Amino acid sequence: MTMPVNTDLPPKTRGLTAIAGAMSLIAVLLIVQIWLLSAALESFLAGKRRTALPAVIFSGLMFLVCFGLYVFVDRVDSDVRRGGEDR
Amino acid sequence: MNWLRRSSSEPLWKEEFSVRTADERYVTRRQLTKFLVLTSFGMFVGNLWILVRSMFSKSPSYPQQTVARVGEIPVGGVKLFTYPTKDDHCILVRTSENEHVSYSQKCTHLSCAVYYSQEDNRLECPCHKGFFSIADGSVLQGPPSRPLPRIILASRGGELVAVDIKTS
Numbered sequence: 001m002t003m004p005v006n007t008d009l010p011p012k013t014r015g016l017t018a019i020a021g022a023m024s025l026i027a028v029l030l031i032v033q034i035w036l037l038s039a040a041l042e043s044f045l046a047g048k049r050r051t052a053l054p055a056v057i058f059s060g061l062m063f064l065v066c067f068g069l070y071v072f073v074d075r076v077d078s079d080v081r082r083g084g085e086d087r
Numbered sequence: 088m089n090w091l092r093r094s095s096s097e098p099l100w101k102e103e104f105s106v107r108t109a110d111e112r113y114v115t116r117r118q119l120t121k122f123l124v125l126t127s128f129g130m131f132v133g134n135l136w137i138l139v140r141s142m143f144s145k146s147p148s149y150p151q152q153t154v155a156r157v158g159e160i161p162v163g164g165v166k167l168f169t170y171p172t173k174d175d176h177c178i179l180v181r182t183s184e185n186e187h188v189s190y191s192q193k194c195t196h197l198s199c200a201v202y203y204s205q206e207d208n209r210l211e212c213p214c215h216k217g218f219f220s221i222a223d224g225s226v227l228q229g230p231p232s233r234p235l236p237r238i239i240l241a242s243r244g245g246e247l248v249a250v251d252i253k254t255s
Contacts (some may be wrong), residue, residue, distance in 0.1 A: 026120060045233060063128055069124075
């Protein structure tokens, strides 16, 4: 008995898996961003202003990664749809 | 900007209200991904706003205000006053014969009013048991993460005058 490999799955299922994976990564990054925002706000209210710049840089990087993952999801989505139309 | 265009030629309502359950789940996940990325952008904008505020907000100047006469309150006693506005409640504590300390009465956790506990010689927030040091306003215990803003006092002609607020 052999285990099914991913290529055996229909394109839509594979697309769903890719989207779920990307979504999970985005969710993790988003949680880190929320924590970063609350920490930066806490520091700002405490009068410590040096933490604001590193917080912006890391938050921006995380947003770029999220956006990259979104582009990836969109491409997978397009491929799956095109595959579905061809069949 | 190819990724911003919808890839399907079908009308939007057909995508969002699909007959097939699998298709409906598919669209929902894709839309949630978009929503998450937009939220991520919102977090970035929030951090940017904090940076702009940090760079361009100048430190405020506070008025001078007489809060009590020297010797007006006994050792271990307290006096409540407002500074710098009527909405900012503060607490003045005479900790020893020649020493007075004053802090904002607003807890840095959820803004409950703190009070002085003479037995434990600390400021206590009754809402969530946040304790602050009477010496410098730092957090001793509980959920607050920031020290209490300290009111800087000056002794002038037998009067205690509030001159500034120190937030850290």
